[in-house]
Amino acid sequence: MKVAFRIWRQDNPNEKGGFKEYQVDNLNADMSFLEALDHLNELLVLRNEKVVAFEYDCREGICGQCGVFINGRAHGPHDNVTTCQLHMRSFQDGETIVIEPWRAKSFPVIKDLIVDRSAFDRIIEQGGYISAKTGTAPEANAIPIGKEISDRAMDAAACIGCGACVATCKNSSAALFTSAKINHLNLLPQGQPEAYRRVIEMTAQMAKEGFGHCTFTGACEVECPEGISITNIAEMNARYFKAKIFS
Ligand code: FES
Structure with a gap:
């Protein structure tokens, strides 16, 4: 052809x-x-x-x-x-x-079709990790996690950080990416020590990088190659308010 x-x-x-x-x-x-x-x-x-x-x-x-x-x-x-x-x-x-x-x-x-997506890296640096000690792997069943929670965490973790959500959003919002990265850790017991700090600092970095505000058009969810749901954004917002009140 x-x-x-x-x-x-x-x-x-x-x-x-x-x-x-x-x-x-x-x-x-x-x-x-x-x-x-x-x-x-x-x-x-x-x-x-x-x-x-x-x-x-x-x-x-x-x-x-x-x-x-x-x-x-x-x-x-x-x-x-x-x-x-x-x-x-x-x-x-x-x-x-x-x-x-x-x-x-x-x-x-x-250059040409390559863009600088290091803004995503800087958002991750603000909380896209957990502080569990490294060493011998713990027994897999030592911390039981319910199926519904683990499914939601793994669905959020499917985000590959490609940037399609930002590129397709009329506001150039990074809310889908940031919310997926926050939720996949904040949903799990292992992510709890930094849970409040994670949502406050990652959203602050998102704003600092110049991404626009989310107005829930849903375009990001449609174009996301991993099918990340915009319910993650609503959940991130709820977590943000809770963190602001209780942290
Ligand atoms: S080259 Fe890795 S997702 Fe396309």
């Missing part, structure tokens, strides 16, 4: 950037989307042109590195799929595919 890739090109954070179109043929419909971009880059190398910078690590939907906007949707046309798990068979032969980096003030473009 052949397609036209219309890709955002930007050499550095200070350059204005713009779209450039590339015709690519000899693509296999079963190629992954990133393999198709690899194929384009091989063509660009042969033509002595600058390759397109894009990010990835696992290519298995785990690491959250690969997110881009594809035809106006975060991670492309399918629900609950990361960019690396998308295949060219999801597009029509001859289609023009528009690829853009995440658009958010707190995620400045580094």
